[in-house]
Amino acid sequence: MHKTPLLDQLESGPFPSFVKDLKRMAAKKPQVNDLLGQLERSYKEKITHWKHGGIVGVLGYGSGIIGRYSDLPDEFPGLEHFHTMRINQPSGWYYTSQALRELCDIWDEHGSGVLNMHGATGDLIFLGTRTEELEPCFEKLTAKGWDIGGSGSAMRSPSCCLGMSRCEWSCYDTMEACYQLTQEFQFDLHRPSYPYKYKLKFSGCPNDCVAAVARADMSMIGVWKDDIKIDQAAVQAYAGGELKPEGGATVYDKLDIKADVTDLCPTLCMSWDGKTLKIDNANCNHCMHCINMMPKALKPGNERGCTILLGSHAPILEGAQMSWVIVPFMKMEEPFDELKDLTYKITEWWAEHGKNRERVGELIMRMGMRAFLEAVELPPVPQSVRTPRANPFFFWHQSDFDAEAAGRKYYTTK
Amino acid sequence: MAERITDIGPPHFSKFLPPVIKENYGKWAYHEILEPGVLKHVSESGAEIYSVRVASPRLITTMFARELCDIADKFCGGHLRFTSRHNVEFLVSDKAQLEPLKAELASRGLPKGGTGHSITNIVHTQGWVHCHTPAIDASGIVKSVMDDLIDYFGTHSLPAQVRISLACCLNMCGAVHCSDIAICGVHRTPPKVQHEKLRHLCEIPTTIASCPTGAIRPHPDKTLKSVTVNVERCMYCGNCYTMCPAMPCFDEEKGGVALLVGGKVSNAKSAPMFSRLAVPYIPNNPPRWPEVVETIRKMLIKYTEGANKYERVGEWIERIGWEKFFEICDIPFTYQHIDDYKFQAYDTYRTSMHFKF
Numbered sequence: 001m002h003k004t005p006l007l008d009q010l011e012s013g014p015f016p017s018f019v020k021d022l023k024r025m026a027a028k029k030p031q032v033n034d035l036l037g038q039l040e041r042s043y044k045e046k047i048t049h050w051k052h053g054g055i056v057g058v059l060g061y062g063s064g065i066i067g068r069y070s071d072l073p074d075e076f077p078g079l080e081h082f083h084t085m086r087i088n089q090p091s092g093w094y095y096t097s098q099a100l101r102e103l104c105d106i107w108d109e110h111g112s113g114v115l116n117m118h119g120a121t122g123d124l125i126f127l128g129t130r131t132e133e134l135e136p137c138f139e140k141l142t143a144k145g146w147d148i149g150g151s152g153s154a155m156r157s158p159s160c161c162l163g164m165s166r167c168e169w170s171c172y173d174t175m176e177a178c179y180q181l182t183q184e185f186q187f188d189l190h191r192p193s194y195p196y197k198y199k200l201k202f203s204g205c206p207n208d209c210v211a212a213v214a215r216a217d218m219s220m221i222g223v224w225k226d227d228i229k230i231d232q233a234a235v236q237a238y239a240g241g242e243l244k245p246e247g248g249a250t251v252y253d254k255l256d257i258k259a260d261v262t263d264l265c266p267t268l269c270m271s272w273d274g275k276t277l278k279i280d281n282a283n284c285n286h287c288m289h290c291i292n293m294m295p296k297a298l299k300p301g302n303e304r305g306c307t308i309l310l311g312s313h314a315p316i317l318e319g320a321q322m323s324w325v326i327v328p329f330m331k332m333e334e335p336f337d338e339l340k341d342l343t344y345k346i347t348e349w350w351a352e353h354g355k356n357r358e359r360v361g362e363l364i365m366r367m368g369m370r371a372f373l374e375a376v377e378l379p380p381v382p383q384s385v386r387t388p389r390a391n392p393f394f395f396w397h398q399s400d401f402d403a404e405a406a407g408r409k410y411y412t413t414k
Numbered sequence: 415m416a417e418r419i420t421d422i423g424p425p426h427f428s429k430f431l432p433p434v435i436k437e438n439y440g441k442w443a444y445h446e447i448l449e450p451g452v453l454k455h456v457s458e459s460g461a462e463i464y465s466v467r468v469a470s471p472r473l474i475t476t477m478f479a480r481e482l483c484d485i486a487d488k489f490c491g492g493h494l495r496f497t498s499r500h501n502v503e504f505l506v507s508d509k510a511q512l513e514p515l516k517a518e519l520a521s522r523g524l525p526k527g528g529t530g531h532s533i534t535n536i537v538h539t540q541g542w543v544h545c546h547t548p549a550i551d552a553s554g555i556v557k558s559v560m561d562d563l564i565d566y567f568g569t570h571s572l573p574a575q576v577r578i579s580l581a582c583c584l585n586m587c588g589a590v591h592c593s594d595i596a597i598c599g600v601h602r603t604p605p606k607v608q609h610e611k612l613r614h615l616c617e618i619p620t621t622i623a624s625c626p627t628g629a630i631r632p633h634p635d636k637t638l639k640s641v642t643v644n645v646e647r648c649m650y651c652g653n654c655y656t657m658c659p660a661m662p663c664f665d666e667e668k669g670g671v672a673l674l675v676g677g678k679v680s681n682a683k684s685a686p687m688f689s690r691l692a693v694p695y696i697p698n699n700p701p702r703w704p705e706v707v708e709t710i711r712k713m714l715i716k717y718t719e720g721a722n723k724y725e726r727v728g729e730w731i732e733r734i735g736w737e738k739f740f741e742i743c744d745i746p747f748t749y750q751h752i753d754d755y756k757f758q759a760y761d762t763y764r765t766s767m768h769f770k771f
Contacts, residue, residue: 006701010554013561014525018471018553025475032475035543042542042551043700046666050546052659060420068544084544088423094430097483097492104476104483113476117496120539120587127473127544142419157424161498164440165431166455166463173440175427186421206681210498213686214592214679248447249530250570252723260723266683289682293724296444314586316653317626319758322592322686356620357657365757 001026002037006044022114031078031112031128038076056083056131058138061190064148065134081130082112086123086149087141088182088189091175092162093118102144110137120215121199122159123149147186153357154192155185155347160202161209163222169291170204171222171304172332177339178202184340188347195354195363198347205300206288212309212323217360218343219309219323220332226301227281228290234297235277247295261290305331308342311361321361326373328383345376370395432493434463434507450568451526452512464506466515468524469535469560469567472500473543473553481522489515499535499577501528527568531575533714534567536560538580539587541599547652548582549599549669550698556580558702559597559710566714573721573730576714577678584651592677594727595710596689602668604629604648605661613639616658624657626756649755671696671706675713675739676728687728690736692743694750709745716742735770 010019019036026033038049054067064086070079087103103124107113112128119125129137138148149157158181161167163174181200188194201216203209205223212219237243241254255261257277262270269283270290277297279290291298308330309323330338350360353367364372373380382388403410428436438457445455453465470478482502486494493505502524506512519526528534536559539545541552559578566572579590580597590596612621621641622630629647633640643654643661654661673696677689692713696705720742721730731739740747753759 007554009701010557013557014523014564015557015560015567016469016471016524017557018473019557021471021475021478022473024477039543039551043554046669046698046700047664048542048546048548050544052546052655059418068546082544090424090430091427093496093498094427095494095496096430097486097494099425099430100479100483100494104479108476115474115476115479116472116540117470117474117479117502118472118500120537120589127540139418142422145422145425147420147422147424159498162495164442165427165435166442166465168442168444168455170440179424179426183423186423189423190421208679208681208686211589211592211679214677215589244446246447246530247445248449248570249575250724251531264683264724287681287683289724292682295446314581314589314591316585316651319756320586320591320688322688355623357624 001033002040004036004040007036007040025113029078029113031082032114034070034076034078035082035112035114035128038070038072038079041072050082056134058134058148061148062192063151063154063190066151068128079128082128083131083134085111085126085129085134085137086119086121086151086157087126088147088149088157089118089122089124089159091160091178092165093122094162094165099144103141103146106137106140106144110140121149121156122210123157148190150189150192150197152192153194153196154190154198155188155194156197156199157189158182158185158200158202159210161204163202163204167204168295169207169222169288169300171224171300172204172220172306173334174202174204174220174222176334177220177332177336180334180336181340181343185343194347194351196357196359198350198360200343202306206286207292212312214312214320214322215314216312216323217310218346219312220306220339221309222300222304222332223286223307223329224301224304225329226303228279228284228301229299230277230279231297232276235294236275238294238297239272239274243294243296245293255293261293264289305329308339310346311359311364313359313361317357318362318365321365323361325381325384326378328381342376349375430493430495432463432491432505432507434461435505437461438463447529447570450532450570451529452516453529462509464509464512466504466506466512466519466526467497467501467528468504468519468526469528470496470500470502471553471557472535472538473540485515485518485522489518497528497535499528499537501535525564525567529570531570531572532567533560533563533572533576533578536578536580536597537590537593539582541582545582547585547655549601549664550582550597550671551700552580552582554701555597555671555703555706558704558707562707562711563714572714572718574724574726576717576727578710585656590674590677591688592679592686593689594675594677595713596674596677597706597710598672598674600670600672600695601650601652601663601665602670602695603650603663603665604643604645605652605654605663607641607643608660608662609633609638609640612641612658612660615660621654621658621661624653626651626653630654667697670698671703673706673709673713676731678726678728680726683724684726684729684732689728690731691751692739693745694748713743713745737770
């Protein structure tokens with residue numbers, strides 16, 4: 001076993017220790033011993049010892065495997081090849097022990113036994129195997145009903161919150177939508193043919209537990225259009241302290257409905273006279289605060305669906321963006337054809353105009369929102385902006401003049 | 415080869431749901447958090463499911479995963495799931511199993527918590543254990559910060575939830591840019607061009623095009639078939655290295671940690687916010703990065719002291735003003751804090767008299 005005096009210091013403490021866990025595995029697998037040895041070296045030298053990528057994969061796929069090679073293969077021969085396999089996770093990250101053990105059996109046989117539950121995009125990540133193990137490992141996975149996920153300039157494995165499976169706030173079936181879109185885009189997921197990555201995330205409500213607004217090129221966030229449902233008796237129970245704020249998520253024993261709910265409402269569309277909670281629903285902006293505070297008294301309305309937002313990505317390259325509203329409301333019912341069609345329209349326009357490694361949000365900044373909206377046949381709507389422009393530098397197209405001549409006030413795609 | 419199976423996608427989730435979830439799918443009425451880490455969901459039919467959330471290092475082995483399976487078999491009919499922040503949830507359909515499960519988790523040293531107004535698990539990246547571009551390690555810093563903040567994991571003692579994320583370089587696989595507290599690995603040296611390697615490994619036009627600030631030019635000596643870097647324009651993003659392995663920008667001494675604060679993704683009360691730079695640089699100090707741990711704790715304590723009920727970190731700072739945040743947390747304000755990158759910069763400059771001394 002390699003000596004790891006620096007890493008050994010991460011064995012103690014109350015949070016579960018990855019070093020302790022890896023050491024157990026190192027006793028069985030020489031490559032994990034080498035992994036600890038090389039990591040110790042990085043801790044000493046404050047620098048990585050992994051070489052730049054490398055193209056490896058399974059037959060017929062261009063994604064899902066990330067090549068990884070050590071720059072110290074003589075010292076750590078177990079790390080000569082140490083590739084990553086991304087396994088497309090099930091919606092909501094639900095497993096049975098039987099399924100998870102089967103995955104462990106496959107990975108113990110064909111790889112290092114080291115994994116991430118889960119990766120940043122959502123996949124289950126197998127960390128560390130040799131090139132010749134990739135195809136046999138893939139064969140075992142598919143035989144058990146698993147497939148590998150996306151990487152590179154491809155559709156990435158879509159991911160979702162657990163939605164209606166265990167949450168009363170979910171405004172559509174996130175897990176089914178995620179599953180069906182994943183199935184629909186299998187070709188684009190496994191054969192990179194986009195300008196760059198394209199991520200889909202499905203959140204059931206504006207609390208956005210999977211960070212769709214920040215981490216997905218296309219963000220489907222659940223929302224309702226009608227009135228918040230109120231159980232006035234339960235509101236009284238919160239006011240009286242019989243029910244705890246946020247279902248018990250806080251140290252505060254009792255909800256002060258005026259101070260904690262109605263005064264914190266961002267649109268001040270609520271009032272509380274000590275007996276009845278009133279909501280001016282036409283002016284509610286669906287922030288979720290009041291519902292979060294009183295989960296037993298308030299619920300999203302009945303007319304449910306999602307808002308589609310587009311364009312978020314981390315700072316590389318033009319600076320971080322959050323997704324912005326392009327469709328304020330879409331019904332989300334199986335088989336989700338409207339969403340599939342829109343996704344195809346967007347990815348086709350982006351594939352045609354995008355530069356190498358340009359995210360869709362960056363392309364829209366370069367080409368302009370109008371070019372995008374016209375191409376994907378979406379009308380301009382005020383929900384998509386925080387404020388209209390402050391400058392007078394707007395364009396007029398022949399289509400606007402034609403609309404004017406035809407007696408229509410504005411040109412729209414609809 | 416004819417029988418090769420491809421493009422089947424993931425298994426349908428219905429295979430993995432506990433019966434009580436299948437029966438009550440879409441019919442949940444409300445939830446309660448009975449204690450930190452223990453959720454109770456109640457259906458319109460009155461059916462109940464309990465979820466017990468525990469911490470996981472995310473970087474695990476099959477031995478750890480098999481232990482989770484053993485626990486799930488013993489108390490949950492084999493049902494478990496993982497959360498969007500890499501916690502594990504044991505799904506208990508039989509209430510009588512709740513206390514024995516909690517005892518088992520305690521005996522195995524798996525901390526329970528991560529719900530409500532807590533600090534839940536840190537979303538993070540690979541770091542030195544498996545990535546080719548990191549400025550810092552990931553798992554080691556996460557372990558050190560969570561060891562220090564473990565009391566906040568297992569209690570609901572904060573004014574609101576605090577979400578910490580870590581990305582080991584500017585690529586931000588961890589997408590930490592909307593977190594209450596973001597730990598981000600930063601390089602601080604321009605790429606060192608390896609001319610002999612570059613001519614064999616890299617395409618010059620794509621290498622030049624990869625630079626967001628236009629700092630890379632063809633090398634004036636055409637026989638070299640390489641590039642030069644205008645170091646004054648380089649902000650060390652490493653994007654050229656992604657395109658061209660002959661341009662590493664690592665430095666053993668100059669790489670380190672930046673801390674950003676005040677981001678959120680939820681729409682509750684205020685709109686989602688980006689995290690903003692609090693500390694531009696803390697040196698790498700493995701194995702436990704004490705300066706990073708200490709700075710995060712310091713900011714967290716000032717937040718718990720200063721924030722109103724239900725106020726997220728970013729909402730607290732917006733209310734008191736950033737100038738007060740720097741004063742209260744005793745963090746120096748530097749040239750690095752003032753944005754000068756592209757179209758977002760101007761939006762951050764103060765154009766009013768609404769500031770404090």
